[in-house]
Amino acid sequence: MDSTPSRQNNMKKAEAMTLFEQQRAELLANCRYIAKHLAIRNPRGETTIDEIRSRVTCPEWVNPKFFGSVFSGDKNWEQRGYVKSKREEAHGRPIGVWYYKGSMDGQNSLFNIQGEL
Numbered sequence: 001m002d003s004t005p006s007r008q009n010n011m012k013k014a015e016a017m018t019l020f021e022q023q024r025a026e027l028l029a030n031c032r033y034i035a036k037h038l039a040i041r042n043p044r045g046e047t048t049i050d051e052i053r054s055r056v057t058c059p060e061w062v063n064p065k066f067f068g069s070v071f072s073g074d075k076n077w078e079q080r081g082y083v084k085s086k087r088e089e090a091h092g093r094p095i096g097v098w099y100y101k102g103s104m105d106g107q108n109s110l111f112n113i114q115g116e117l
Helices: 005-023 025-041 049-053 064-070 105-116
Strands: 047-048 077-084 094-100
Touching: 025 047, 025 049, 025 064, 025 094, 047 049, 049 064, 049 094
Parallel strands: none
Antiparallel strands: 047 094, 077 094
8 A cells, every 4th residue: 555645645635525525414515506506507517616605604613625525526527727716815826617517407496496596
C-alpha cells in the first residue's frame, strides 16, 4: 500500500466526505437539488458552488468546507473548467464550473412545487 502523505491526505478527505454525507444528508441533498436545477435552467447546463452558496445558508454548526462534497461521488456532474470565485472571502480563488449531464425528467413539476430557486 502506498503510504505517501498525499495518498494519506486523499484517503482522509474521502473518509471525511463519506462521514459528512451520512451525518448531514438532508443539507447535502438540498444543496445537490439546488445545483441540479440551477444547471438545468442555465442554457449551458452549468453551475458553480458560488451560485449554490448564494442560495444556501450554512448553519453555524457546519463547517463550510462541506460545500466541497456537493459534486463529489455523483457521475451526473462533469467539471468543465474554472472561474474566479465572486465571494469576497474567497479572494478570487479558482472554483470549478460543473456541467450537469444527468436526466432532466420531472423538472417542471419540481419547479412548480418549489418555486423559484
